[in-house]
Amino acid sequence: MRTPAMPDHDGPRVLVVEDDDTLGRHLETGLRSNGYPSHWMRSGEGALAETARTPYDALLLDVGPSDMDGINIARTLRARLPDLLIIILTARTDDIDVIAGLDAGADDYLVKPFSLTVLLARLRAHLRRNTTTPAVPLQLGDLVVDTAARRCTLHGTDVPLRPKEFELLALLAHHAGQAVSRETLMADVWDENWFGSTKTLDVTMASLRRRLTEATHTASRPALLPRITTLRGHGYRLES
Incomplete structure (x- = not known):
């Protein structure tokens, strides 16, 4: 069943790639209720196709979707969309897995389980423009x-x-x-x-x-x- 279309407003758009139904629905619902038009997909192939046709500001990417390696997805999308915010969602806590995700182009990571409050705080921090730096080159x-x-x-x-x-x-x-x-x-x-x-x-x-x-x-x-x-x-x- 296809996820309903995103609400039509100007908040930062977020794509969720998560093959766990419970977590995927929870993230999509929580994001939408907090002003982030979002779309949830279960597969990496679907995410690659979706980002090719729809502009997104952020990607929440499960590091282990069933059809593709999440690290390869992050690397592919970083090359294609250099300004896309990519946050890896992982149950792995080993340093080597986290570093591999960041080195592939992810901006940040969250280790499952995590709270929606922490996720929203990370999103706000990443998407916020720094207004304290001077405008002079x-x-x-x-x-x-x-x-x-x-x-x-x-x-x-x-x-x-x-x-x-x-x-x-x-x-x-x-x-x-x-x-x-x-x-x-x-x-x-x-x-x-x-x-x-x-x-x-x-x-x-x-x-x-x-x-x-x-x-x-x-x-x-x-x-x-x-x-x-x-x-x-x-x-x-x-x-x-």
């Missing part, structure tokens, strides 16, 4: 971070960054030369009520560093990039 060496346009450029060429990678770089750039704690990064880029593991930050930071390095390799001429220094036991500093 920030230049660090040959790198320019334009928070108003949400663009990062090197010698005028766009550096492709996922949303959380950009927000992490923008926050560090705003505090260039200063130490920024892990707690501050998690609160400002993810959720002020964050608790638990911060491996999301580590994976996103590793990905950001990799993308900046790749950009220098493809630049038309030698480029000067600011270095992100790890401050063990504290956080990070973007060298000014």
